[in-house]
Amino acid sequence: xxxxxxxxxxxxxxxxxxxxxxxxxxxxxxxxxxxxxxxxxxxxxxxxxxxxxxxxxxxxxxxxxxxxxxxxxxxxxxxxxxxxxxxxxxxxxxxxxxxxxxxxxxxxxxxxxxxx
Amino acid sequence: xxxxxxxxxxxxxxxxxxxxxxxxxxxxxxxxxxxxxxxxxxxxxxxxxxxxxxxxxxxxxxxxxxxxxxxxxxxxxxxxxxxxxxxxxxxxxxxxxxxxxxxxxxxxxxxxxx
Numbered sequence: 240x241x242x243x244x245x246x247x248x249x250x251x252x253x254x255x256x257x258x259x260x261x262x263x264x265x266x267x268x269x270x271x272x273x274x275x276x277x278x279x280x281x282x283x284x285x286x287x288x289x290x291x292x293x294x295x296x297x298x299x300x301x302x303x304x305x306x307x308x309x310x311x312x313x314x315x316x317x318x319x320x321x322x323x324x325x326x327x328x329x330x331x332x333x334x335x336x337x338x339x340x341x342x343x344x345x346x347x348x349x350x351x352x353x354x355x
Numbered sequence: 356x357x358x359x360x361x362x363x364x365x366x367x368x369x370x371x372x373x374x375x376x377x378x379x380x381x382x383x384x385x386x387x388x389x390x391x392x393x394x395x396x397x398x399x400x401x402x403x404x405x406x407x408x409x410x411x412x413x414x415x416x417x418x419x420x421x422x423x424x425x426x427x428x429x430x431x432x433x434x435x436x437x438x439x440x441x442x443x444x445x446x447x448x449x450x451x452x453x454x455x456x457x458x459x460x461x462x463x464x465x466x467x468x469x
Contacts, residue, residue, distance in 0.1 A: 247395075281462070282460040282462050282463045283460050284460070285457060285458070288455070288457060329398075329458075340411075342400060342403070343388075343400075345390075345398040345399075346397050347395065347396055
């Protein structure tokens, strides 16, 4: 069973600090990685994705990928109370034959609390 | 507005009843997905469809059925064979299945069995 692991938290940071969210995955063949934010009682919303080793920045968010270590992270700079949510890591994995049969496997999420 | 809609938002079912959850998208996406989320858990894939008139079982398909007669619609039926159906059901779509596979979610349906 392919797995995506996240620390469940809660991760608590003060307003203005950097929040660091981590995710490890078991399938070495995974090619793309996604971060979703989910507010309580709501559906997940896509924050960003990454598929090349290194960093990808989008506003206050930076995704980091290290395929050799099977590790992906999300940094949130200048954290705001509105960033308080559960952050889901998702890994796109090739399942079966055919070359186009990809599925997302989700971690259980990390609960982030940003304190004013 | 383009997007994904799900209905109803809340659904109550008596034991032994089948219920159907609606999912519609006007994004012209080829692929559609159904997930289930339980409290404190990640999303688990129930069924997915990469193209009209075709669908595949996900990781937890038992007790569920789907159809994909139109590109825009992917309804999910929760049958009486599903022993623990109370959960938050999420529908998603992506432009094309593939290694980028950015999936966008509808607002969800919360199903409760009485």
